Amino acid sequence: MTEHRKIDVPGQKSLLERATDHFGLHGLGTGAAPAVAPPAAEKPASFSATAARSSPAAARPALSPSPARQIHSIDRDHLREGGFIVPGGPVTGLLEEFRIVKRQLVLNAAESRAGAGPIHGERILVASALPGEGKTYCAINLAISIAAEKDTEVLLVDADFAKPSVLSALGLPDGPGLMDALADPSLDVEECVSGTDIPGLSVLPAGRMTSCDTELLASARTAQVLDRLTDHSPNRIIIFDSPPVLAASPASELALHVGQTVVVVRADRTGEAALKDALSLLGGCETIQLLLNWVQFSPTGRRFGGYYGYGE
Numbered sequence: 001m002t003e004h005r006k007i008d009v010p011g012q013k014s015l016l017e018r019a020t021d022h023f024g025l026h027g028l029g030t031g032a033a034p035a036v037a038p039p040a041a042e043k044p045a046s047f048s049a050t051a052a053r054s055s056p057a058a059a060r061p062a063l064s065p066s067p068a069r070q071i072h073s074i075d076r077d078h079l080r081e082g083g084f085i086v087p088g089g090p091v092t093g094l095l096e097e098f099r100i101v102k103r104q105l106v107l108n109a110a111e112s113r114a115g116a117g118p119i120h121g122e123r124i125l126v127a128s129a130l131p132g133e134g135k136t137y138c139a140i141n142l143a144i145s146i147a148a149e150k151d152t153e154v155l156l157v158d159a160d161f162a163k164p165s166v167l168s169a170l171g172l173p174d175g176p177g178l179m180d181a182l183a184d185p186s187l188d189v190e191e192c193v194s195g196t197d198i199p200g201l202s203v204l205p206a207g208r209m210t211s212c213d214t215e216l217l218a219s220a221r222t223a224q225v226l227d228r229l230t231d232h233s234p235n236r237i238i239i240f241d242s243p244p245v246l247a248a249s250p251a252s253e254l255a256l257h258v259g260q261t262v263v264v265v266r267a268d269r270t271g272e273a274a275l276k277d278a279l280s281l282l283g284g285c286e287t288i289q290l291l292l293n294w295v296q297f298s299p300t301g302r303r304f305g306g307y308y309g310y311g312e
Contacts, residue, residue, distance in 0.1 A: 071195040076216045085144045098145040118287045121259035127242040129278035133266040139241040147200035157204040160277040161213045164206035177207030182216040189225045217253040246280040256284035264291045
């Protein structure tokens with residue numbers, strides 16, 4: 001498990017401040033924020049956030065309600081074996097850490113709806129510079145955590161079109177998805193959304209594989225499709241599991257359509273140059289946050305949640 005301290009000690013820098021210093025990210029729009037935790041497979045460790053930009057939200061036309069959809073069961077044992085948060089399970093350190101991670105994202109989304117936060121703050125891109133840094137793991141846990149909010153529903157979009165893995169991680173059947181809706185103007189994207197038996201959580205598959213995914217995302221239809229996903233449901237937050245930024249071009253296009261981006265950074269792998277290159281390509285989104293993954297030390301040697309005796 002990742003270890004970190006909750007209370008800042010005067011004169012000492014936090015884990016995220018040290019990470020920012022190490023990567024030389026001052027002036028790149030990233031700052032310090034709460035730390036996070038790591039489970040078995042891909043372990044999140046800490047989190048940094050920028051201040052949201054203040055821009056009035058554009059007026060949005062009313063859309064037709066979403067069609068009724070089939071509800072799929074998600075095996076809780078499958079989630080537990082994968083190291084994910086288990087809805088309805090015991091309170092763990094992992095759960096508590098993602099509660100901290102999600103809070104600023106949810107607040108930014110609420111401010112966006114009120115016209116005081118980032119434009120399209122209800123759309124969150126989860127990305128990484130390179131493959132294997134744990135972005136899908138973090139995206140799924142973040143979605144499950146936000147779905148537990150009483151006034152919010154979450155749509156998890158598998159936007160890693162070349163190597164989609166959200167459906168397999170959750171044990172859900174494949175089907176038409178975002179790429180199909182972008183390619184076919186007659187297809188209502190809401191018809192591709194799959195409901196789950198986790199309250200407040202639904203999933204949109206990546207859809208068919210295509211060699212022109214970036215070009216489809218760059219088309220005018222993308223804005224229409226994404227507006228369809230957000231405008232008909234005022235309490236919906238959309239989380240996109242993006243391709244690695246330096247491995248595939250769709251990530252930079254998706255960044256143009258979201259209000260918040262979370263970049264997962266693997267502490268023992270991601271280099272400073274790769275991170276800076278990724279942040280540059282994600283410049284279309286003005287609110288960028290870092291989730292430092294695979295951190296294995298703590299200044300105090302304490303585990304988050306240990307005071308309350310939470311399970312691992």
